[in-house]
Amino acid sequence: MARNERRSNTRVAFQTTMDVAFTGGRKYPGCAIQDLSVKGVFLVGVRQQAVGDRCDLTLCLSGTSSELCLRMQGEVMRVEDGGVGVHFIEMDIDSFYHLKNIVYFNAADPDHIQEQLVE
Structure with missing residues (x-):
């Protein structure tokens, strides 16, 4: 792990966007996901937010015949020049199930994902 690296969850590169709405009204539609x-999630291009700011996040996945949207609430945990790291603080069970599968099927070591969920 890198110096000052406290995060222990497997992060995956997932090339899509997420709509973000912060408490207080600032919105970032179509915000790029870094990991x-x-x-x-780390969101690229989010500016003028502070650690502790809360937000609603929506990740929509489109298929050939339907669209699936994952919804969660988050809190900014890290602010960098390129964006912000957001910790998910709440999501419904369906969103969690689909999020877990996204990470699982994009991870280099999927079995490690299962281990992290029971920690």
């Missing part, structure tokens, strides 16, 4: 885990 994603079962416990959080």
Whole structure:
């Protein structure tokens, strides 16, 4: 792990966007995801937010015949020049199930994902 690296969850590169709405009204539609885990996301291009800010996040996945949207609430845990790291603080069970599968099927070591979920 890198110096000052406290995150232990497997993060995967998942090339898509997420709609983000912060408490207070600032919105970032179509915000790029740098990496994603079962416990959080790094959002590229989010500016003028502070650690502790809360937000609603929506990740929509489109298929050939339907669209699936995952909805969660998050809190900014890290602010960098390029964006913010958001920790998921709440999501419904269906969103969690689909998020877990996204991370699982994109991870280099999928079995490690299962181990992290029981920690």
